[in-house]
Amino acid sequence: MLSAEGLTVSFGRNRVVHAVTLDLPDTSGGVAVIGESGSGKTTIARALLGLVRPESGRVLFRGQDIARLDREGRARYRSEVQPVFQDGDEALDPRMRVGASIREALRIRRRRGPAAGPRAMSRATPSVADLLAAVLLDPGLADRRPHQLSGGERQRVIIARALAVDPRLLILDEPTSALDVTVQAAVLDLLARLRDERGLGYLLITHNLAIVERLCRHVHVLFAGHIVESGPAATVLAAPVHPYTRALRDAVPRLGGPPVSAGGTPEALPAATGCPFRHRCPIAVDSCATEMPPARPVADGHQVACHVATAAASPSGRT
CATH class of the missing domain: 3.40.50.300 (P-loop containing nucleotide triphosphate hydrolases)
Incomplete structure (x- = not known):
């Protein structure tokens, strides 16, 4: 529509x-x-x-x-x-x-x-x-x-x-x-x-x-104006792949849960070149500084824009 x-x-x-x-x-x-x-x-x-x-x-x-x-x-x-x-x-x-x-x-x-x-x-x-x-x-x-x-x-x-x-x-x-x-x-x-x-x-x-x-039923995760992950809501929220989505999920307070730890530098501004999340990212590599990662499929209907993160690297959705 x-x-x-x-x-x-x-x-x-x-x-x-x-x-x-x-x-x-x-x-x-x-x-x-x-x-x-x-x-x-x-x-x-x-x-x-x-x-x-x-x-x-x-x-x-x-x-x-x-x-x-x-x-x-x-x-x-x-x-x-x-x-x-x-x-x-x-x-x-x-x-x-x-x-x-x-x-x-x-x-x-x-x-x-x-x-x-x-x-x-x-x-x-x-x-x-x-x-x-x-x-x-x-x-x-x-x-x-x-x-x-x-x-x-x-x-x-x-x-x-x-x-x-x-x-x-x-x-x-x-x-x-x-x-x-x-x-x-x-x-x-x-x-x-x-x-x-x-x-x-x-x-x-x-x-x-x-x-x-x-x-x-479907969710798009936005960081600094870029969609970094998208897919069925149940999948993305239960097993997020992009480190930013994992940081958002882990920042939700849980009674009796472990302290929030999103990794990286939470207060860092988005990067002007390459991946905008790289200054906060705990898994950034050299290519993140020069290339904006394209969206690629990780499962049926589930996409992520990241050079490094894969569903296999985080089967439970946690780093």
């Missing part, structure tokens, strides 16, 4: 995304892009939403470059692909009541009519109360303003507003990072239920590995 081909994004002289290619489904499934802060995850999401213009490469919606869509195509794209942003305080207009914010999205859905696609037209347009109930909120909250809601309630309102236009794909940018742990669990339960009931596809942008397998 939505894909990036060789997506490269720069801000001034600073290149933040390097030739990223990925495909996103429009049915019950999900793709995660994981990495530390500053790795380029949100920039990829913004480029997929058409909010950032790529330096090179393309974003394709149903095979068409979104930069070349006509008015009807853009309307369909904006109906079928919806964002769920991280910060509810910024994503909701503080002057508008919750119900008014959702009704605005419903009006857009009605106005677009056939441009929203046959799937949207096959369903009766829901009410504000229906949408709040779908995200497990009391319809009475429609009369409140965002500051009168808890963080979890605001996040559910954002999801309800996205659902108002009957999307096929949600782009979730750190959807639980600003929430308490118990509220995170409730929002994740909600997203999993909506995925199964509505057949939604998800792109999950996160640094939290603990939530990836819950929502996604």
Whole structure:
């Protein structure tokens, strides 16, 4: 449904995304892009939403470059692909009541009519109360303003507003990072239920590995704007091959587990030439300083961009 081909994004002289290619489904499934802060995850999401213009490469919606869509195509794209942003305080207009914010999205859905696609037209347009109930909120909250809601309630309102236009794909940018742990669990339960009931596809942008397998079947690991490992989520998270992915996995706190030891120099900046991870890497070799490693298969559907790491060298996913 939505894909990036060789997506490269720069801000001034600073290149933040390097030739990223990925495909996103429009049915019950999900793709995660994981990495530390500053790795380029949100920039990829913004480029997929058409909010950032790529330096090179393309974003394709149903095979068409979104930069070349006509008015009807853009309307369909904006109906079928919806964002769920991280910060509810910024994503909701503080002057508008919750119900008014959702009704605005419903009006857009009605106005677009056939441009929203046959799937949207096959369903009766829901009410504000229906949408709040779908995200497990009391319809009475429609009369409140965002500051009168808890963080979890605001996040559910954002999801309800996205659902108002009957999307096929949600782009979730750190959807639980600003929430308490118990509220995170409730929002994740909600997203999993909506995925199964509505057949939604998800792109999950996160640094939290603990939530990836819950929502996604495939994962891309991003470091300094480069995809360094990708594959089935269960495989990559259980037996990571790239030393950066292993460092991310080992940094997840575990009660009673050994101290975190990711190897290398965690505070080192990405290298400007060769492999960007080499200054932190505990297994770097001479070729890492001069050559960017290409992605190569290590198992069915599992790829890694590393000169040295192999699945055989780390059968349990640990160094």
